[in-house]
Amino acid sequence: MEETGDRRNSAHQPGEYEAGQQRTSNSPAFTLAAVIAIVFVSEYAVAAFLSLMPPLSPWLKVFLKAALLIILLVPLLYVYPFRQMAKRITDLKQKERELEALSFRDFLTGAYNRTKFEVIILREMERARRYDRILTLILFDLDRFKNVNDSYGYIAGDHVLKAVAAIIIKNIRKADYIVRWEGEEFIVLTPEIECEGAKIQAERIRRAIENYSVDKVISVTVSAGLAQFRPDDTEDSLIRRANNALNKAKVKGMNRVESEQ
Numbered sequence: 001m002e003e004t005g006d007r008r009n010s011a012h013q014p015g016e017y018e019a020g021q022q023r024t025s026n027s028p029a030f031t032l033a034a035v036i037a038i039v040f041v042s043e044y045a046v047a048a049f050l051s052l053m054p055p056l057s058p059w060l061k062v063f064l065k066a067a068l069l070i071i072l073l074v075p076l077l078y079v080y081p082f083r084q085m086a087k088r089i090t091d092l093k094q095k096e097r098e099l100e101a102l103s104f105r106d107f108l109t110g111a112y113n114r115t116k117f118e119v120i121i122l123r124e125m126e127r128a129r130r131y132d133r134i135l136t137l138i139l140f141d142l143d144r145f146k147n148v149n150d151s152y153g154y155i156a157g158d159h160v161l162k163a164v165a166a167i168i169i170k171n172i173r174k175a176d177y178i179v180r181w182e183g184e185e186f187i188v189l190t191p192e193i194e195c196e197g198a199k200i201q202a203e204r205i206r207r208a209i210e211n212y213s214v215d216k217v218i219s220v221t222v223s224a225g226l227a228q229f230r231p232d233d234t235e236d237s238l239i240r241r242a243n244n245a246l247n248k249a250k251v252k253g254m255n256r257v258e259s260e261q
Helices: 016-025 028-051 058-103 114-131 145-152 154-170 195-210 235-251
Strands: 135-142 177-182 185-191 222-228 257-259
Touching: 114 135, 114 177, 114 185, 114 235, 135 154, 135 195, 135 235, 145 154, 154 177, 154 185, 154 195, 185 195, 195 222, 195 257, 222 235, 235 257
Parallel strands: 222 257
Antiparallel strands: 135 185, 135 222, 177 185
16 A cells, blocks of 8 residues: 555654754854864864973974864864765755655645555555455546536636635545546545445545535535445456446436446
């Protein structure tokens, strides 16, 4: 099963204090302050050392001070660039992970896209087939969505799609998957829930969408069709049966949930 952290848990973001500490410890000002501190430390260290020694010539004193200063400064001069390089590498890896995650997401709604769905559905079907587990697919479709675009414009339509996706995400489990299938259609894949249980979940989502209005102006409804995985199913056959159930909901008047039975 897909790691749940990949679904909705965001990566750790440093707090203000932590971020401030990172900026301070890697800034040129911090390095300059460290150099000044080392100069003072070396001055006092040499003075303490000389107080224990017989009188030395001025040139030898200068040599000792310079030698101690070099011994203290060289590690700092080497460590700072490596720390900066390590930080840049870490930042680049984090950006790479974020871009990889975004490549599997629908930009508008944040749901998985069809590319990621191909990976998920094949894996979950194989797991259900091999271990005799339950898997149900719910196909949602917004009713008369074209009317929203025609009446309010495509930007308003995008707001509706984002709101509907957010409602679906709020009403599914962490173990479930939400996919933007195409246009105004969404798929929710529910491992370990039989068709009747998934129907209750879909009905809860249907009611939540029905009772919501975007900007208190635009109201939409949604129809849903469900199909439970069978051992001889392919990806296409499972989706086709869910789509048949969805068509049945549309024929019966829309704004309803139907299963394949």
